[in-house]
Amino acid sequence: MIDFSVEPEFQAKLDWMDQFVRTECETMDLLFPEQGAQFDPGYTAAKRHLKPLQEEVKRQGLWACHLGPHLGGPGYGQVKLALMNEILGRAQWAPTVFGTAAPDTGNAEILALFGTPEQKQRYLGPLMDGEIVSCFSMTEPQGGSDPDVFTCSATLDGDEWVIEGEKWFSSNAKFASFLLVIAVTDADAPLTERMSMFVVPTETPGIEIVRNVAIAGDFDPENGHHAHIRYNKVRVPRDHMLGERGGGFKVAQARLGGGRIHHAMRTVGMCNRALDMMLERAVSRTTKGKMLGEHQMVQEKIADAVIELEQFRLLVLKTAWMIDEVEAGRMKHGAPRKHIGMCKVAMASVYASVVGKALEIHGSLGISLDMPLAKWYGGHMSLAFADGPTDAHKSQLARAYLKRPKPAEGMFPSEHIPTRTAAALARYPHARES
Known part of the structure; x- marks a missing residue:
């Protein structure tokens, strides 16, 4: 029901x-x-x-x-x-x-699931109490989020792991007390068994923040909080691996599904606020002798924004419901995967559309920094790259659906009307007789 x-x-x-x-x-x-x-x-x-x-x-x-x-x-x-x-x-x-x-929510889940009692005491407790922040260090300069080209490695040397390589877009690294680092431990293993995850205290010698990169929507280009990090033979104890050797993929996946839903619904919340601004502006401003809201082009923007946002909200809520059904044992594991991908793909476009329409209705005030809309709109593209590039999710989603149909038999598609009509008449040869 x-x-x-x-x-x-x-x-x-x-x-x-x-x-x-x-x-x-x-x-x-x-x-x-x-x-x-x-x-x-x-x-x-x-x-x-x-x-x-x-x-x-x-x-x-x-x-x-x-x-x-x-x-x-x-x-x-x-x-x-x-x-x-x-x-x-x-x-x-x-x-x-x-x-x-984020990323503290997902990092807390990883520590709770895979951390040692000592790591939980040192990091998880303070993290959950809001005393410290953390960083998830995965993507790399030469290949982004594609694990097939990761080169940052961890080599076992006695009782220590030695991490060497570069990471890109490691959010909040400059504030973090620890980093969760994905590194290649078995370069010749299958892709899903090639990497492992480590908890690395930020005071460990050899961690170099090359730059703190700003993104669209940030005010200060020299003071971003997405770090380009170089790990210069960083040594951590052997027990600082989270999960099994080669299990970095599995550990990382433990934090993604719910996180994407939370990210999507926060996008809904921000778009709701943009919609509120749009509606207030439409009943407050007059032009050409009428309120903005009485002009059909403005009404079209409002209607489109309301519909787009409601469609996306329902998609996200259905996906959340599916995850709950899996947890309750009423759906198979992995059932929500395609819908999680849909949420990820739709998120950036809905955000850009709704916030963009609100900005347009505010005119020159909308593009000024007197309103939050320009900053929001400037940063919207980051949603297309968070948790993996949108194009990769589109391709994955399409491939999943392409497994469902069977090739059409014969020369024409299965919905070809003349072919279907002939088949229907063959079943009921007297159906059209007077």
Whole structure:
């Protein structure tokens, strides 16, 4: 049975979150708008303002809700988390206030699943408490996210692993207390068994941040928070491998599915806010003797934005429901994979479309930095590359669907009307007789 209702107890939590994000988290965005400010443990003023908000979230039982009960979380499931992330998407600071900022969420799951007791005490506890931040260091300058061309390696030398090579777009590395690094440990093994994952403390000798790269939408091109890192024979103890040797692929996959859903629903939340701006502008501004909202071209933009956003929201919620069904044992493992890919592919285009329409309706004010729309629109392309390039997901999705049909028999397609009509008449030769 399909049911879109939300039980009253959880709806009350969502209502509290919505009000809190609008009044407190959006205020944080205004008070501390600097690039990467929400990840900087050394930003004293921001942390002083942040801590009481995080404590209030904890009192409400809404802290770090992405973790399941086996990892110390409430076990809400992906549908409830999706509805929560829709609200968190309204404000840049909201995920940090609620203990669900990426990449820390996925990294916490990896440590909880694969870390040693000592690693959990040193890193997972402080990470879940919001005391430190972390970095996921995977992609490389020469090949992006394609693991087939990764060259950063880890070689066993006695009781230590020696990591050597370069990584690219390692987000928040300059603020992180530790990095999760994927490195090639068995170059001749099959692709899915070639790499392993390591937890690397950032104070380890040999870690060199070549540059902190800024992206579209950032204000300061010299102060980005996506690091180009060089690992110069970085040595970590043997037990700093997470999971089995050659199991880096499996470890990394443990963090992706739910993370993509959370990312998608935060995109819905930001687009909802852009839509609110669009609607307010349409009933506030007059041109050619009419309110903007009375002009048909503006009405078309509003209608298209509403429809696109609702379609995407329902796709994401269905995908979240499918993940929950797998967890409950009612669907086969891997069933949501195609839908997760759909969410990833659609996310950037929906975001660009809705935010772009809101920007257009605001005119010159929209492209100014007096409104958040220009910054949002400038950064939208990053969604096409986060969690892997969109083109790769499109190709994977198409290949999955191409496995379903069988080639047509004969010269014409199976829906060829004359051929089907002849077959129908052969079955019922007297059907057309008067």
